[in-house]
Amino acid sequence: MTSTSRRWVLASTPNGEPKTSxxxxxxxxxxxxxxxxxxxxxTFISVDPGVLDRLTRDSYAPQLRPGEVVDGFTVGVVTASQNPRFEVGDRVTCGNGWRESYVSSGRGVMKLHPKVFGPPISERAAIGALGVSGLTAYFGVRGVAQARSGETVLVSSAAGAVGSTAIQVARNLGCQVVGIAGSEDKARLVVEDLGAEACIDYRKEPDLSAAIARTCPDGVDVFFDNVGGKTLDAALLNMSQGGRVAISGQVSEYSRVQPRGIRAVGEFINRRITMTGFVVWDFLPQFREAMAEMRGWMVSGQLVFREEIIDGFENAPAAFIGLFRGENRGRRLIRLASGD
Structure with a gap:
């Protein structure tokens, strides 16, 4: 008997903000x-804003074309196996996109070891705090920006999956942490739940640069950027001498047909700023060590990973589109009907 599986494919290349069509x-x-x-x-599928970059152009991976499966990371269970490395019932994670089920040779599929992904740590952490989004935050703060105790760290999209983790990583390193978020509720969450000293609601600030200056009067030593555009320019105007900028994402730019570009370029000279873009796979040899430290923080309560779970495979496109409208608070996951 032939089994079937549903999957979401790209119907047309987005022009600007993505649409359900x-x-x-x-x-x-x-x-x-x-x-x-x-x-x-x-059982669970992630929706990630950075995927939009691949839907519209070549980036660090080739552009997805109409008819190809949309990118996403997954957690699932092995239901049949003719591979000695896997047994029926094994919990696994993979990065093969928005699919209900799939057949694989096992290449690129990682078993979730219960010593890592067992109580009190959910298996969902494999596509969250201990997955790409969490490790992006960790390596951006520690590896790229090299944040040090006592420094001021500013994080954009601070209530999102990557930003909320970056806030806590910097805090755990002894930094003074300030967030930027898009609503009063999100700003409150960043301070009360994540432990930032302050969080700027950019929608209420007619002059974001001035708001950063008020909140960080001694300057910003590290800017962890997930947004780009005007937010990046505002931060550059407030960097301290020798400041470092880690570019994790550009959510304000992904849907632009023509990128806006950086305008405060002179500040790189004036303030001796270093800006570095990165992807998490640059740090692949260090994943195991990073996951061990982050798991320890989770167990001790020093790292809280916020999830927003949306039920129903059919809701994946709407959940993805909502990322660009500021709807999410933390990591947005799709729970399939078979999910736990």
Missing amino acids: DFEMASVALPPLREGGIIVRN
Whole structure:
């Protein structure tokens, strides 16, 4: 008997902010299971703002074309196996996109070891705090920006999946941490739940640069940027001498047909600023060590990872689009009908 699986594919290349019509659900027959293969039923799928960059152009990975499966990280369970590395019932994670189920040779599929992803740590952490978003925050703060105790660290999109973790990583290193977020509720969350000293609601500030200057009167030593555009320019005007900028994302720019570009370029000279873009895979050899430290923080309560779980595979496009409207608070995940 042939099994089928639904998947979300790109219907058309987005022009500006993505629309539901840019995505199409397709039902496909799963190929027969052969020796060395496994079948995985997904339980959770991530939606990530950086995917929009791949939907519209070549970035650090080739552009996705219409008809190809939309990117996303998954947690699932092995339902059939002819691979000695995997047993039925194994919990696994993979990065093969918005699919209900898939057949794999096992390459790129990682088993979730219960010593890491067992109580009190949820398996969802594999696509959250101990996955790409959490590790991006960790390596951006520690590896790229090299934040040091006592320094002032400013984080944009501070209530998002990466930003909220970056806030806590910097705090755990002994930094003075300030966030930028897009609502009063989000700003309150960043201070009360995540431990930032302050958080600027940029929607209430006619002059974001002036707001940063008031909140960080001694200057910003490290800016962890997830937004780009005007937010980046405002931060550059407030950097301290020798300040470092880690570019994690550009959520305000992904949907622009023409990138806006940086305008405060002279500040790099005036303030001796260093700005570095990165992707988490640059630090792959250090993943195990980073995950161990972050897991320890989670167990001790020093790292709280916020999730926003949306039920229903059919809701993946709407959940993704909502990221660009500022709807999310933390990591946004899709729970499939088979999810825990």
